[in-house]
Every structure is written in C-alpha cells, then in structure tokens.
Amino acid sequence: MSPKKQDSGFKKREKKKKQDEEDVHLRKSMAKWIFKKHDNLGNAIVENLDNINEANEENTNCVNEEIGDIIESENEININEKSDNAFNEPNLDVDIYDPRVWDGLDAKFRDLLVENGPKRELNVEYPLDKLGRHFSSNFYMRVLSNGEKHDRKWLVYSKHLDKVFCFCCKLFKTMPSRSLLGSEGICDWKHLSEKLTQHENSKEHLINLRTCVELRIRLSKNQTIDKEIQELIKQDTxxxxxxxxxxxxxxxxxxxxxxxFRGTNERLNEDANGNFLGLIEMIGEFDPVMQHHFRLIQDKKIHYHYLSHKIQNELIQILASKVKDAIIEIIREAKYYSVILDCTPDASHQEQMTVIIRCVDVSNTPIKVEEYFLEYRNVVDTSGFGLFNELKSVLTSLSLNIDNIRGQGYDNGSNMKGKNIGVQRRLLDINPRAFYMPCASHCLNLILCEMANSSIKAKSFFGACQCIYTVFANSTKRWNILLDYIDGLTLKSLSTTRWESHIESVKAILSQVSQIREALLKLVEISDDAKLSRDAESLALGELSNFEFILSLVIWHDVLLRINVVSKKLQSEDMCLDVAVKQLEGLISFFENYRLNGLNSAIIDAKKIAIDMEIEPVFVKKRKLSRKRHFDETFNSRQCSFSIEE
Structure with a gap:
C-alpha cells in the first residue's frame, strides 16, 4: 500500500485560509443569532464585523477570539438557564464581587468586574480551620528573592466560602483549570504560600492575567469589539x-x-386626554428630548413609551412609598408620637379609617410639631374592638412601637371614646401613657348641631336655605338664570357633618339676597313646571320677603363666622393645648357679649338690607286665639255672610 501523498505548503495555506473564512462566517451567523433580540443594535455589530479586513491574519484572529468569547458567554447563559443557580438577571441580593457566583456570570457582569477590579476586605475576622489556622492578609503580598514586595491583585478571598481564588483564572478560564484557585478555591492555609507561588508562575495563570489586563485596557479606551453597540446602548440609556x-x-x-391625571382617552395630541398627557405635550413643545421621544412613538420604533395609566400608577406608588418611608424615619427619630384616627364612608359606602401621626420633628431646625397623614384603611368592623385591632395592624405594618404612643385623639363616637370598650380604653390598657384627648373641633360641631336642632325656627331657617339651593341646583338652565343675577359667591349646599358648609351657604345668601329673590321671580315667569313655580314663588314672596328671615340670616352669619374661625384654628397643625383653651374661652366671651348687644346690632344691619329690598322692617304678629273665641268669631262671620245674602 503506497503511503498517502502529503499536501504542499501552498495547498496547506489555501486550506487553512478557506477554513478560517468558513470559521469566520460561522461565527458571524452565530453572532447574528445571538444579537437578534437587540434588533438594530445587533445589526450594528455585524456590520462592524463586515468592515474588518479579514486578509490581516492578526485582526482575523482577534475577531475570532472576541466572537468566540461572545458565543461562549451565550452558551454559558443557555446552560445556566437550566440550573437553579442561574444568574440570568441582576439580583440585588447577590454580591457579584463574591467568587462563588462567578461561574454563572454573563459577559456584561464580567466586564463590570474587570473594569472595577476585585474588592478586598482587610478588617475581617478569618475563621479557624480544624488545625487552628486561618487566612491572613499577608498572603496578598508576594516577597521576591531580593526582598521586594509586590501586591497579588489577582488574589481574592471569599468570606462566605472561607477560600481564596484567582480573579483572572476564575473569570477567563477556557477549560477546566488545573489549579484549584481557578475552580473550587483553596483553603489549605498551611501550604497556601507554596501553591500561590506555583500558580502565579504557571502558563495558564499568565495567559488569563494577560487576557484580563487587555480587556481592562480595551474597556477603559472603549475599544472592545462591541464598541458601536455599547455606544448605542449608552445613548439609549x-x-x-x-x-x-x-x-x-x-x-x-x-x-x-x-x-x-387621566381624561377620557390616553392618546397623545387628542382632546380630553387628561392633565398628565397634556403636561407631557406642553413639555414636548420646548424640550428636544420629549420631541425625539414623540417621534419614536409616532414612527412606531418603540412599543413601550411609559405614558400609560399603569406607569402613572406605578410612579405614584413609588413616590408615595418614598415619602412614606421618609415620614416613618422622622417618627422613629422622634421616638414618641400621638395617633389621630377618624372614620368616614367613601363613595362606595365602604368605611375608611384615616391614620394620622403627630410627633416632634427633630430632623430640622427649628424643631416643631408636625402632623403626617400616612394612609387610609378599609374597615369592616367599626366596633371599638375592630378599630383597635386595625390600629395595631397599621402600627405593626409601619414598624412603630405601640408603647411609644403618648397621645390619642378621636371624635366623640362611643366606639372611639367609650370609657369601657372604646378604642381609647383598649389602648390605655396596653399603654397607660397614651393620654386621650377628644377632638375639640368635633365637640364644637356637636354644640352647633344641638343649637340647630333645639329650635324649630332654626330648623325652618336652614331648611329654607337648602331649598333655595335645591331650586337652582337641580337644573343647569336654572343655575344659569341664577348666574345672570349674581356676580359674587355661588350658593352652597348644606352638609350634616361638615359645618363649614353652613357658613358658606348663609354668607352667599346674605350678601346677595336681593339678586336671589329676583332670580326666583324670573324663574316663576318662565317656568312651565307648576310645582317649581309654586316653590320659587313661595321662597321669593315668603322667606326672602320676610324681615324675620333676613334678621336670622344676619344673626346666624355672625354666629357661624365666629365659630368657624375658632374651628379652623383648633384644626391647625401647630395648635397647642393652652392656645386652644384661650380660643374656646374667647368664643364663650363672644356669646356672652352677643347676648347683651348682638341682637340690637343685628337688627340695625337687617333693617338696612330690608329697606334696600323695599321690605317693611317689622315683625309679623300672629295672634293665638282660644277655642271659644275662635268659634265665636267664626260663627259671627258666617252670620254676617248670611245677612248679606238675604
């Protein structure tokens, strides 16, 4: 059998060149597949590869090496995706500077490690092994034969594994490492010095060290193979x-x-798209960044524009969480605090509990007392037991100690202030220092309620005020008629819980009583509704033409205005107990003086209004007849009618 003929040198070079070209083509195809998920960014790096002069053997080898690293990194990711310890996404709980996670790092985190370098913790209490030995920071220094010392920057200690590793070999090994420093790590402290010397003189370590240094230089000069893609990523970021x-x-x-935030639609450059998109559009008129962003949206080059209602809600939640954390930090720094709770039903008739914390803000100068609203809580059980459990749940979720409460303030409901099973009693059983103070403003409102409900005339007066508002408010057309006559305050509805609405309603009627009467008379003329005409005429010719009603307007305005001023001060954040007492004492003094001199002053003001409205400023006297006298007068009147007919 004749021996196989050997190829000439020319044919060998041609085969090698052809093999290199096929290899480059294969690696380009793999690179396109890898960067397919990056859309245009992947094409940029492929175009960069096409521009490389493949005739230059050195550049070709460099390209092959770099693409090989990319493919290898992609293969590592694919393999690690199947394992439980895969490092596919950034995990804030994992320290990427710990060598125990380096086997699962992708190219992005590897570049980050190379660029920043390994981290060392010098002041560490190293644990002892079975022989009573431990790692020492002296191993970081290499002592040469001439006495010089060099830092082993590649040596890394893992405090979680109690082992040392080679930074370069651990990151850039291309095959199973012969040295444990590049794979499992070493904890043989007795022979560590010898193994370090043997490792740093090995060929494998020198190759990996050179690769690491070259990559760091390329990263610092931005001369990596994916330079263009990195630039595009930075611009996009x-x-x-x-x-x-x-x-x-x-x-x-x-x-x-x-x-x-939102309107009836969520599309840019359309009517009724809400305040948020309107504000973004206004910014886009002057800002080139948002103009470019709008062009990307219009050209459909991006699918996620971060302008939807979901992003708005998420940003609101993030900002609210940050504000809430800052408030809680202030409360913790103050240590002692007071709680203020109040419940009210919302539009869906679900009971909402408002949680407010009052404390001394010592983080700023000058130090002052602050009140912070924290959250709403849906309450199902409104009994004292249920509300107290909800309070404990809120404090637990906020990590606040219930023993640090020094005050509690609620309204005057029995479930809150109850001395036996109310919230204040249950909290005092746990924390006797939680001094209870009822809401002074709510007490004042209760007094007003009692004043209004104790008199038939007061009920009739406020009923007439509400009727005046209802006549116009039930129809837009009627409301526009009213606006044609008045040019000041608009009419306000009365609320059974918010007594501030009473002063607003009385003030609006008192300041424009003549114009409101004219609007009612106009409504009588043009209305086709018999009942509406009858009600409007009754109000215009009845209450608004009665001197007693006008006098009631003046008196209630004076009383409610004074009470409202005190109520506002009692609800202010910087109100102190001694100041509140003085305000209430001043209100009592006002009522005492008004009882003596207020009526005469109110009559004078009411007469001026009545004269301007051409109303006789006198009180209508109603006679009260006995049954017998009433019968006699009725009988005599009937006799007179009979005689006239005869």
Whole structure:
C-alpha cells in the first residue's frame, strides 16, 4: 500500500485560509443569532464585523477570539438557564464581587468586574480551620528573592466560602483549570504560600492575567469589539433617563397640586386626554428630548413609551412609598408620637379609617410639631374592638412601637371614646401613657348641631336655605338664570357633618339676597313646571320677603363666622393645648357679649338690607286665639255672610 501523498505548503495555506473564512462566517451567523433580540443594535455589530479586513491574519484572529468569547458567554447563559443557580438577571441580593457566583456570570457582569477590579476586605475576622489556622492578609503580598514586595491583585478571598481564588483564572478560564484557585478555591492555609507561588508562575495563570489586563485596557479606551453597540446602548440609556426625569417631574407636579391625571382617552395630541398627557405635550413643545421621544412613538420604533395609566400608577406608588418611608424615619427619630384616627364612608359606602401621626420633628431646625397623614384603611368592623385591632395592624405594618404612643385623639363616637370598650380604653390598657384627648373641633360641631336642632325656627331657617339651593341646583338652565343675577359667591349646599358648609351657604345668601329673590321671580315667569313655580314663588314672596328671615340670616352669619374661625384654628397643625383653651374661652366671651348687644346690632344691619329690598322692617304678629273665641268669631262671620245674602 503506497503511503498517502502529503499536501504542499501552498495547498496547506489555501486550506487553512478557506477554513478560517468558513470559521469566520460561522461565527458571524452565530453572532447574528445571538444579537437578534437587540434588533438594530445587533445589526450594528455585524456590520462592524463586515468592515474588518479579514486578509490581516492578526485582526482575523482577534475577531475570532472576541466572537468566540461572545458565543461562549451565550452558551454559558443557555446552560445556566437550566440550573437553579442561574444568574440570568441582576439580583440585588447577590454580591457579584463574591467568587462563588462567578461561574454563572454573563459577559456584561464580567466586564463590570474587570473594569472595577476585585474588592478586598482587610478588617475581617478569618475563621479557624480544624488545625487552628486561618487566612491572613499577608498572603496578598508576594516577597521576591531580593526582598521586594509586590501586591497579588489577582488574589481574592471569599468570606462566605472561607477560600481564596484567582480573579483572572476564575473569570477567563477556557477549560477546566488545573489549579484549584481557578475552580473550587483553596483553603489549605498551611501550604497556601507554596501553591500561590506555583500558580502565579504557571502558563495558564499568565495567559488569563494577560487576557484580563487587555480587556481592562480595551474597556477603559472603549475599544472592545462591541464598541458601536455599547455606544448605542449608552445613548439609549441616556435617552430613557432623560425621559423618565420628565415623566416623574410631571407626576410630582400633578400630585403636589392634587390634580387628576387621566381624561377620557390616553392618546397623545387628542382632546380630553387628561392633565398628565397634556403636561407631557406642553413639555414636548420646548424640550428636544420629549420631541425625539414623540417621534419614536409616532414612527412606531418603540412599543413601550411609559405614558400609560399603569406607569402613572406605578410612579405614584413609588413616590408615595418614598415619602412614606421618609415620614416613618422622622417618627422613629422622634421616638414618641400621638395617633389621630377618624372614620368616614367613601363613595362606595365602604368605611375608611384615616391614620394620622403627630410627633416632634427633630430632623430640622427649628424643631416643631408636625402632623403626617400616612394612609387610609378599609374597615369592616367599626366596633371599638375592630378599630383597635386595625390600629395595631397599621402600627405593626409601619414598624412603630405601640408603647411609644403618648397621645390619642378621636371624635366623640362611643366606639372611639367609650370609657369601657372604646378604642381609647383598649389602648390605655396596653399603654397607660397614651393620654386621650377628644377632638375639640368635633365637640364644637356637636354644640352647633344641638343649637340647630333645639329650635324649630332654626330648623325652618336652614331648611329654607337648602331649598333655595335645591331650586337652582337641580337644573343647569336654572343655575344659569341664577348666574345672570349674581356676580359674587355661588350658593352652597348644606352638609350634616361638615359645618363649614353652613357658613358658606348663609354668607352667599346674605350678601346677595336681593339678586336671589329676583332670580326666583324670573324663574316663576318662565317656568312651565307648576310645582317649581309654586316653590320659587313661595321662597321669593315668603322667606326672602320676610324681615324675620333676613334678621336670622344676619344673626346666624355672625354666629357661624365666629365659630368657624375658632374651628379652623383648633384644626391647625401647630395648635397647642393652652392656645386652644384661650380660643374656646374667647368664643364663650363672644356669646356672652352677643347676648347683651348682638341682637340690637343685628337688627340695625337687617333693617338696612330690608329697606334696600323695599321690605317693611317689622315683625309679623300672629295672634293665638282660644277655642271659644275662635268659634265665636267664626260663627259671627258666617252670620254676617248670611245677612248679606238675604
């Protein structure tokens, strides 16, 4: 059998060149597949590869090496995706500077490690092994034969594993490492010095060290193979940072001014798309960043524009969480605090409990007392037991100690202030220092309720005020008729719980009583509704033409205005107990003086209004007849009618 003929040198070079070309083509195809998920960014790096002069053997080898690293990194990711310890996404709970997770790192985190370098903790209490030995920071220094010392920057200690590793070999090994420093690590402290010397002189370590240094230089000079893609990624990242800054600023602006975010649609450059999109559109008129962002949306180059209602809600929640954390930190720094609770039904008739914390803010100068609203809580059980359990749940979720409560304030409901089973009693059983103070403003409102309900005339007066508002408010057409006559305050409805509405309603009627009467008379003329005409005529010719009703307007205005001023001060955040007592004492003094001199002053003011309205300023006297006298007068009147007919 004749021996096989050997190829000539020319044919060998041609085969090698052809093999290299096929290899490069294969690696380009793999690179396209890898970067397919990056859309245009992947094409940029492939175009960069096409521009490389493959005739230059050195550049070709460099390209092959770099693409090989990319493919290897992608293969590592695919393999690690199947394992439980895969490091596919950034995990804030994992320390990437710990060598125990380096086997699962992708190229992005590997570049980050190379760029920043390994981290060392010098002041560490190293644990002892079975022989009573431990790692020492002296191993970081290499002592040469001439006495010089060099830092082993590649040596890394893992405090979680109590082992040492080689930074370069652990990250850049291309095959199973012969040295344990590049794989499992070493904890043989007795022979560590010898193994370190043997490792740093090995060929494998020198190759990996050179690869690490070259990559660090390329990263610092931005000369990596994916330079273009990295530039595009940085530009894209910077664009989104600027966009998010403007979106967050818009969310903060609307939240601070308590404005609604959304309208009837969520499309740009359309009517009724809400305050948020309107504000973003206004920014886009002057800002090139948002203009570029709008062009990307219109050209459908991006599918996620971060302007939807879901993003708005998420940003609101994030900002609220940050504000809440800052408030809780202030409360913890103050240590002692008071709780204020109040419950009210919302539009869906679910009971909502408002949680407010009052404390001394010692974080700023000057130190002052602050009240912070924390949250609403849906309450199912409104008994004292249920509300107290809800309070404990809130304090637990906020990590606040219930023993640090020094005050509690609620309204005058029996479930709150009950001395046996109320919330204040249950809290005092746990914390005797939680001094209970009923709401002074609510007590004042209760007094007003008693004043209004104790008199038939007061009920009739406020009923007439509400009827005047109802006549106009039930129809837009009627309301527009009213607006044609008045040019000041609009009419307000009365509320059974918010007594501030009473002063607003009385003030609006008193300041424009003549114009309101004219509007009612106009409504009588043009209305086709018989009942509406009858009600409007009754109000115009009855209450609004009665001197007694006008006098009641003046008196209630004086009383409610004075009470409202005190109520506002009692609800202020910086109100102190001694100041509150003085305010209430001043209100009592006002009533005492008004009882002596207020009526005469009110009559004088009421007469001026009555004269301007051409109403006789006198009180209508109603005679009260006995049954016998009433019968006699009725009988005599009937006799007179009979005689006239005869």
């Amino acid at each position: 910077q664009h989104w940072k600027q966009v998010m800054l403007r979106i967050v600023a818009a969310v903060k602006c609307l939240a601070i001014h308590n404005l609604a």
